[in-house]
Amino acid sequence: MDVTGQIALVTGANRGIGRQFVLELLERGASKVYATARRPESLDLDDPRVVPLRLDLLDHESVAAAAAAAQDVTLLINNAGIATGATLVTGDLADVRRELDTHLWGTLDVIRELRPALAANGGGAIVNVLSALSWFVAPGTGSYAIAKAAEWSMTNGVRLELAGQGTLVQGVLLGAADTAIAAGYDGPKIDPREVPRTSLDGLAAGSIEVIVDDWTAMVKASLAGDPAAFYAELDALLAG
Template sequence: MNIKDAVVLITGANRGLGKALAQAVLAAGARNVYGGARDPASVTLAGVTPIKLDVTNAADIAAAAQAIPDLTILINNAGIYTGSDVSTPDAAASARAELETNLFGPMALSQAFAPTLKRNGGGAIVNILSALSWITIPTSGTYSVSKAAAWAMTNGLRAELLTQNTQVLGAHMGFMDTDMTDGVDAPKSAPAEVARLIVSALEAGQDEVLTDDTARQVKQGFTAPRSAYLGQPRPA
């Protein structure tokens, strides 16, 4: 996918990885970059056009699709993390909230913009996933549910949009140094480096990018006798 002269929409572009992605595509020569956020006034990066976009709001999605008829790259970045385990009393509510933003939002946006991308030559969809699509750790239970579902959705989109020549790139990473993970005590990647690797993978026509050692190690461990997603063995 050629980013030079591309028209790009990035959800959750007001901070963290979304803002870093906006900086990266601008540096790569994108012609127009739209930054989606619930509060468009929070999108302040020079060169980015703010657009009101709550990914859980059907009216916002429809309006965005009407407003950007020349879109060539959709980056589904907006996400939430509640820090809930699957066995806690409020797990169902947490899972529903995370699924609405992390799964159904990107799905609805992809559906809304797929015809636009087709008209404009195919283009690309980037879904920001996670190493937690594949494993679950304490406090990530419901988030992992949402990201595992988003990974499956991404794979479905890739197959379904193949004939219209739309590249569908899934990006996996461990924790990043963003507001979302402020209370997480673990190694974290710099959003700018993650964004750089995503843009490079997009330009190279890749279908998947693993942006840090955490994501690479988790995926490599799929073939281990006891894969990481099985967790710790029960005591003997």
Template sequence: MIISGANALVTGANRGLGAALVAGLLARGAGTVYAAARDPRTVGHVAAHKDPRVVPLRLDVTDLASIRAVAERADDVDLLVNNAGVSGAGSLLTADPERARAEMETNFWGPVTMLRAFAPVLAARGGGAAVSVLSALSWAAMPGAGAYSASKAAAWSFTNTARAELRDQGTLVVGVHLGFMDTDMVAHLDVPKVAAADVADRILDAVAAGEEEVLADGPARVLKDALAGPPKGLEI
């Protein structure tokens, strides 16, 4: 897919990887970049988002009416990036199940509903591309993070089936896996982290090259390889 001149929509665009993706798209000559967030006012404080090509949009990926309104407004999108996500619900065995359900609503049902709304838009534009920002924890068994892992595993499965279903309309579906990225979500963890700008570059490189999967760091590559081994190899 040619990014220069293309119109893109990024969810969770007000910080972290979302903000880096907006900056990366602008640097590569994208046309309109719809920067979506629950509070679009939070998009304005990001320096790169002051570019006149950036259009802040109010979007709650857990709210169907909000998604439909955005799909009507951004009916010229060539590239959809499902980046918005939450974490912290904890263990599925011991933590509050309502928090786990809320995590699933954002991390799984959010991308599902967004792609359902935008697949016809992408088709009308010639196919385009849809990106799912997943996680190496889609594959890992990490005590205390069962709710997040389950939500991302479900999103990974959906990404794979969506890829097969949308191939005939010419839509490239890209799944992105990474371990720990230097964002607010994992600021409390003392572990090696990949820079958000580097991940954004790898995602956009993959879109431009027509690649269907991004393994953005070492943990993602190790865990992908471990899928072929015994289950214990997925424990971290």
């Protein structure tokens, strides 16, 4: 997909990676970008091609209303997410469920609501912003990791189901980016601008999975080996 002239909808567009997606889409010549957020008044994107919309992944009515307003969409960027930091065994189950409801069910809800519009407009493409934590768990990331693992699997399933209508479904995987959601992480972080750049370059090449950084590439490569070796290496890295 060439982004020039496309009509995109970006979830979680008010900050971080979502905001960078909007800016990169505009830079590459998108004709319109629906920039969505739970509080669209928080958007500070000054471009006549930007259309603010309210969309809360935990509120189906807002998802349906946003989809109804964006019937000309050709590119869906599912970026919105949360990180509660809840642990799986002793943490608040409400927080664990909220992460799954957001990343899995909320993202799937957006896809289901916009599927007919994408089909009517020639198929288009869907980009799901995932995480290296789709493939492993680090201390304190349990609820986020299982939500992202579920979203990664959902991305693969949706790709198969939408192939018949000509919709390209891309998963974008990265480690930590320098955004608010990673504010408590002290390790290396990539520039969030690298995420949309790599993703949209991948769309132009027809890539169904995009690995943004070296850390994520290392995690993916480790999946073929003994997980004990990977987690021993992870422990050593975390120990400094």
